[in-house]
Amino acid sequence: MTSAPDAVGFDAFAQAFRRHAAGVSVVTALGVDGRPVGFTATSLASLAAEPPLATFNMALTSSSWPAIDSTRRVAINMLGQDDYLVARIMAGPNDRRFDGEHWEAGPGGLPLIIGATAWMVGDVVAATPVANNIMIAVQIDQGGLGEPDEPLLYHERSFRALGAEL
Amino acid sequence: MTSAPDAVGFDAFAQAFRRHAAGVSVVTALGVDGRPVGFTATSLASLAAEPPLATFNMALTSSSWPAIDSTRRVAINMLGQDDYLVARIMAGPNDRRFDGEHWEAGPGGLPLIIGATAWMVGDVVAATPVANNIMIAVQIDQGGLGEPDEPLLYHERSFRALGAEL
Numbered sequence: 001m002t003s004a005p006d007a008v009g010f011d012a013f014a015q016a017f018r019r020h021a022a023g024v025s026v027v028t029a030l031g032v033d034g035r036p037v038g039f040t041a042t043s044l045a046s047l048a049a050e051p052p053l054a055t056f057n058m059a060l061t062s063s064s065w066p067a068i069d070s071t072r073r074v075a076i077n078m079l080g081q082d083d084y085l086v087a088r089i090m091a092g093p094n095d096r097r098f099d100g101e102h103w104e105a106g107p108g109g110l111p112l113i114i115g116a117t118a119w120m121v122g123d124v125v126a127a128t129p130v131a132n133n134i135m136i137a138v139q140i141d142q143g144g145l146g147e148p149d150e151p152l153l154y155h156e157r158s159f160r161a162l163g164a165e166l
Numbered sequence: 167m168t169s170a171p172d173a174v175g176f177d178a179f180a181q182a183f184r185r186h187a188a189g190v191s192v193v194t195a196l197g198v199d200g201r202p203v204g205f206t207a208t209s210l211a212s213l214a215a216e217p218p219l220a221t222f223n224m225a226l227t228s229s230s231w232p233a234i235d236s237t238r239r240v241a242i243n244m245l246g247q248d249d250y251l252v253a254r255i256m257a258g259p260n261d262r263r264f265d266g267e268h269w270e271a272g273p274g275g276l277p278l279i280i281g282a283t284a285w286m287v288g289d290v291v292a293a294t295p296v297a298n299n300i301m302i303a304v305q306i307d308q309g310g311l312g313e314p315d316e317p318l319l320y321h322e323r324s325f326r327a328l329g330a331e332l
Contacts (some may be wrong), residue, residue, distance in 0.1 A: 003272040005287075012309030013218030016284035019244045020210065021189045021328055023315035043211035044186065047223045048299040052179030055301050057213045057221055058184040078185045083332045105167040118182040121171075124242060128294040130303045133214040135221050137296045142171040143178030151187035153328065161329030162187055162321060166250045 019147055021155035026077040026085040026090045028103075028111040031067040036098045036111040039064050040091040042074060042154045052140040053125070058131050063094040072124040074138055077105060077113040080149025086113055087152060107142060116146045187321035192243040192256045193222055193271075194277040197233035202277040205230050206257040208320045210242060218306040219291070225299050229260040237291045238290040240304055241272060243279040246315025250325040252279055253318060273308060282312045 007015055027040045028038030039062060047053035054076060058065060068074055079087055086102050090113075098111065106112035112119050120143030153160040173181055177194055194204030205228060211220035220242060223229060234240055252268050256279075264277065272278035278285050286309030295300045319326040 003270050004310065005273060006310045009306065010215060010218045011304040013215070013220065014313055016244050016286045016306075016309050017212050017220075018244070019246070019283040019311075019315075019317060020191070020212075021319055022186045022211065025186070041283060043213070043221070045188065045209035045211060045223055046179075046183050046186075047209070047301060047322045048225075048297055049176060049179070051297055052176045053180065053296060053299065054183075055209070055221070055223055057211055059214075080183050080185070081332060092272070096177045096246075101266060104169050107171060109243055112169050117185040120178045120182045126294050126296045126301070127300070128292050128303070130219060130292045131217055132184035133219065135213060135292070135294070135301050135303060137301060140175065140179040140182075142174045142209070143182050144170065144172045145181055145185075146272050149185075152332075153187055153319065155317060159332040161320065161332060163327030166247060166318075166325040166327060 007075050021153050024079045024087050024152040025152050026079060026113050028075045029067040029071055029073065029113055030109045032070050037064040037067045038097060038111055039086045047137055054138050054140060055135060057133060057135050060129060066163060068124065075112055075119055075121045076111040077116040078118045079152040080117040080125055080147055081152050082149050083115050083152055087159060117149050118145050119143055176238050184322055187319050190253050191243045191320040192245060192279050193231060194241045195233040195237055195239065196275045198236050203230040203233045204256055204263060204277055206253045213303055219303050220306060221301060221303050223299060223301050226295060234290065241276040241278055241285055241287045243282040244284045245318040246283040246313055247318050247327050248315050249281050249318055252281065253325060283315050284311050285309055
C-alpha cells in the first residue's frame, strides 16, 4: 500500500467499495393506496441502542420513496443465506417485486419477507436528502425473529455466505 | 416465521441486528491539534455514485467527533480479512489507537491504515444528529488501493471472513 492517491472522485469511491462487503436486508412500506413497496438494501446500519435506531440509504427516485415519505413507517427484514433469491426479486423490476409467495402482511399491513431471519418495524425519525439520495433513520418499536439462518452478504455484484471466524 | 411481533423496542432492535453482518472499515481524522483520531466502523455504506457519497454513523460522545466536526474531513479505510487485529486496536482504548506501526500519514496528514484493502478521503457534506448519535455523509475526492484481500466482516461480536458465492 502507498499513501499516494491513485484515483480521484468516482473512481476512488468505486474501487474502494468494490473491496467492501455488506449485509443484505429488504426495506418495505405500504403506500397510502394500499400497495406494498420495497427494495433490497445493502446500507442497513445501527445508529443507536437507546433509543433503538437503524439507518439506511435510498435514492429519492426510488419507487419506494413516495410511500416512505408519506407514511413515515417501514419494515426492515434481515435476510439470511437462504434468502438470496428474494434479494434478487426485491432488487428487480418494481412492478413485480411482490408477485409471489415470498411475503405476507405484518403489523399495520407492512410487508414482511417470509424466510427472513428477523424483522423490525418503526417510524422514520430523520431523513436527510443529499444530492438526489436520502439517508434515513428509523426508530424501532417492534419486531420478530424468523429463520435461524446465517446472514446474507453482498460483495462485487454477488451474494455470498458468511465465512470462518478469524 | 410468524408476522406476530415477539419483541418491542430495544429487544426487537437487538435481536434483529444479532442476525446482521457488516463490512468493517476504519474512519480517521486529524484533530486541529495535529493528533490523529479514528474508530472501527461497521456502518459504512454507499449513498450515491454521482457525486460519490459514502455514509457512516457515530456517537456524538466519540473521541473522534470533535476532530471530524471541526475539520469536516475524513479518511475511510476498507479493512480486509488480514486486518482484524487493526480493527480491534481501532475499537480499543482511545488513547492507544495510534500506538504502533499500523498507520501512516496520507493526504493532508489524514491517518491511513497500513494493510487496508483501499482508502478514500473526502469532505463531510451532511451530518444529521439523532439522539446523541449522528449520521454523516462524505463526498469522496480521492483514494488509493491497498492489499488485494477479501473484505473483513463483523457478526455477533466476532470478526469473520467472507464465505462462498451463493
